[in-house]
Amino acid sequence: MDAFWSNEYVYIAAYCSVVVLCAVVFLAFFELVTKYRNWEEIKNGNMAVAMATGGKIFGIANIFRHAIIQHDSLLDMIYWGVFGFIMLVAGYFIFEFLTPGFKIDDEIQNDNRAVGFIAMVISIGFSYVIGAGIS
Template sequence: MVAVNIIISVAVIIVLQFIGMLVFNWMTPFNDMEELRKGNVAVGLAMGGKFLGTAIILGVSAFTNSTIWHMALWFAVGYVCLLAAYWVLELVTPKLTLHEQLQKGNVAVGILLASVYVGMGFSVSSLII
């Protein structure tokens, strides 16, 4: 029975991670995977940060909750915070359109976004505990 619960939990985590990355991909007017194929390091850094930020939230929510539904709920709360962090950063940097800079390959913006996503993942995870 424990093995079945672990398998189901891992499957749910993979699905939630995939959904999270898909939603992030929809937020940008360009295709993230196409930019990666072109070798756009800035997009790769930002995507890595998105993945780590969502993984941190998923990991903590899986560790601290006894049901898959609670884990998914806390992931949703944390994920909304990650999305909000992006939009707030976009608003407070009106002379720097983040998605345009990423598409141009601005590595500094990629690093900034990766750091924001990972930092927000850690910060939000502290609320879950």
């Protein structure tokens, strides 16, 4: 069995499968905490939602990238990826808190692309900081 798990292809497939599963779960969580339905809005052409969601996807992937590079076991990678995701969600709520003049979710749902772009950049930028902390 050791030969099976030491195979590079199996190793990469296992990590990719776990990251895809985690990303689906994490995006479902974001779906619960936002007022809008991400995929419905994207289907309707809402670019602000697409940018914000794309930033979240990139952020999740970047966090897991650092978790994979830094940690040898699959369980450690999952642990640090989940921790990084929690930090990314915290960043999202801080962004909402720091903009009391308007509601982020409402602006993104109304296709305010400036807010969608800033949400994307915050997710991406924050994922680099989280990733550096994981590494």
